[in-house]
Amino acid sequence: xxxxxxxxxxxxxxxxxxxxxxxxxxxxxxxxxxxxxxxxxxxxxxxxxxxxxxxxxxxxxxxxxxxxxxxxxxxxxxxxxxxxxxxxxxxxxxxxxxxxxxxxxxxxxxxxxxxxxxxxxxxxxxxxxxxxxxxxxxxxxxxxxxxxxxxxxxxxxxxxxxxxxxxxxxxxxxxxxxxxxxxxxxxxxxxxxxxxxxxxxxxxxxxxxxxxxxxxxxxxxxxxxxxxxxxxxxxxxxxxxxxxxxxxxxxxxxxxxxxxxxxxxxxxxxxxxxxxxxxxxxxxxxxxxxxxxxxxxxxxxxxxxxxxxxxxxxxxxxxxxxxxxxxxxxxxxxxxxx
Numbered sequence: 001x002x003x004x005x006x007x008x009x010x011x012x013x014x015x016x017x018x019x020x021x022x023x024x025x026x027x028x029x030x031x032x033x034x035x036x037x038x039x040x041x042x043x044x045x046x047x048x049x050x051x052x053x054x055x056x057x058x059x060x061x062x063x064x065x066x067x068x069x070x071x072x073x074x075x076x077x078x079x080x081x082x083x084x085x086x087x088x089x090x091x092x093x094x095x096x097x098x099x100x101x102x103x104x105x106x107x108x109x110x111x112x113x114x115x116x117x118x119x120x121x122x123x124x125x126x127x128x129x130x131x132x133x134x135x136x137x138x139x140x141x142x143x144x145x146x147x148x149x150x151x152x153x154x155x156x157x158x159x160x161x162x163x164x165x166x167x168x169x170x171x172x173x174x175x176x177x178x179x180x181x182x183x184x185x186x187x188x189x190x191x192x193x194x195x196x197x198x199x200x201x202x203x204x205x206x207x208x209x210x211x212x213x214x215x216x217x218x219x220x221x222x223x224x225x226x227x228x229x230x231x232x233x234x235x236x237x238x239x240x241x242x243x244x245x246x247x248x249x250x251x252x253x254x255x256x257x258x259x260x261x262x263x264x265x266x267x268x269x270x271x272x273x274x275x276x277x278x279x280x281x282x283x284x285x286x287x288x289x290x291x292x293x294x295x296x297x298x299x300x301x302x303x304x305x306x307x308x309x310x311x312x313x314x315x316x317x318x319x320x321x322x323x324x325x326x327x328x329x330x331x332x333x334x335x336x337x338x
Contacts, residue, residue, distance in 0.1 A: 018221050020268075024275035025232050029241040030055035030072065031209065032063055037290035038247065039065075041264050045245065046071060051275035054239065056208070058111055060093045062102075075148075077108040078136060080122030081129070091136040098143065108179060108208070109137050110150035114161035121153070126164035133165075133173045141174055151179035151208055154192050159199065177238070181209040183253065186226045197236055207231060207240040213253035217282065220256040224269050242273055248283035255283040262286040 030045050030052050042065045045052055054073040057063055062074040076097070078090045097104055113129055115121020124132075129150065141147050150165060152158030158181075166173065178200050182189045189210060196205055212223035224242070231237045244251075248258035248267070259270030261281050268278040 018218070018225055020278040022225065022272040022275075022277070023229070023232065024051040025228070026051065026053050027232060027237070027239050028052050028273060029075075029208075029239055031241045031243055031245055032057035033246045035246070038264055038288075041247070041260060042066075044260070044264075044266065044270075045274070047274070049275060052273075054106075054241075056108065056241070060090045061097070073103060073105070075106045075108060076104065077111065078132070079111045080113075081124050081132060082136070085131060085135065088136055091139060094140060094145075095143075098145075104145060106146050106148065106177075107137065107140055108148035108151060109133060109175075112153050112181065113150050113165075114152050114155075114157045126161055127168040129165055130168035130170075130173055133169065138172070138174065141176075146176040147174065148177050148179045148206060148208075149175040149203075151181055154180070154182045154184070154188075159195070175203070177204045177206050179206045179208040182207065183209075183211055183213045183243075185212065186223050186230070189227055190230060193234070193237070204238045205234075205236050207237060209243045210240065211243045211253055211257040213257060215254060215256060217256045220254070221268060224272070228273075242269075244269060244273075247288070249285050249287050251283075255285050258283045262288050 028051055032042075032045075032055050034057075035041050042063070045055075046066065046069050050071070052072060054075055055066070056075040056077055058077055058079050060076045060078065062076075066072055066074070076090075076094050082089060094104060094107060110122055110124060110129055110133075112121035113124040113126070115123065117123050137147055150162065152161050178196055180193060180196060182192055189207075193205060193207070210227060212220050215223070228240075228242075231240045242259070243253065244257045244259040246258055247260045247262050247264060248255040249262040251258050257269070259267055259273060261267055262284050263286070265281045266274070266276070266279050267281050267283050271277060271279045
């Protein structure tokens with residue numbers, strides 16, 4: 001697929017040597033990994049000077065730690081199949097956030113549906129996913145929310161699943177960008193991105209998970225700098241999020257990908273990703289016992305009492321700007337579902 005890169009002027013740029021200073025980028029986002037053992041780590045990603053602009057947490061509602069932080073835009077995700085076809089919790093929850101005034105311009109659907117549950121996938125049949133998409137994602141698009149296609153794995157099963165999904169949709173599923181997951185070499189990443197560009201030539205790309213897993217530190221850092229430099233220069237890639245926002249001893253893809261060492265200090269990769277310089281802190285595999293544990297976060301938003309079949313409300317709320325907006329949004333959703 002090299003000819004595609006040549007035509008677009010985005011031939012992969014190789015970093016000759018690892019540099020201690022690195023670039024900043026507005027494309028960078030955070031993959032929020034739940035961290036009840038070390039809740040103080042959550043503040044690291046929004047510290048002064050961080051260049052992160054968006055985040056997702058594989059959920060439909062934002063994290064309580066970032067509710068009042070306007071520097072990070074939250075991207076909700078319909079991670080897997082709802083409990084039943086009649087379960088519209090995702091649509092209701094995201095709609096409630098819109099009514100509440102939260103700025104939601106993007107949403108993503110289905111995390112690695114072609115992958116098994118024991119390796120992090122949502123494992124959804126493509127035909128069933130098409131039905132869920134039409135029910136819960138399409139109404140959001142009609143409200144002005146841009147949608148990311150299901151985030152399949154980087155293997156051959158990913159393209160096959162997406163093909164089956166679009167066939168099952170029969171023209172009824174629309175998405176505005178293609179999320180990409182990649183674990184492996186830079187050559188593999190750039191080749192995979194070229195394949196996505198060829199199959200979906202009119203779509204932008206978000207690389208929402210990437211890392212060189214289970215490799216030595218020098219190789220991992222070299223991959224990171226080369227991949228980030230490539231994505232910053234590739235105009236088709238508008239957003240990317242590195243898989244490494246955790247302490248090194250908790251990693252399931254090798255300690256060297258981690259942006260924090262076992263004691264919660266930024267590694268070189270962690271500092272580079274936030275727009276800083278090398279710290280000299282190396283990832284390690286020291287098990288650290290938490291001094292205290294907090295309960296996992298629960299849903300932040302509840303559905304307002306709008307008179308719709310979605311919320312099941314029985315009474316009309318006192319008229320207000322948000323109430324009128326909510327009724328308008330709900331009416332639009334009902335027309336989409338009808």
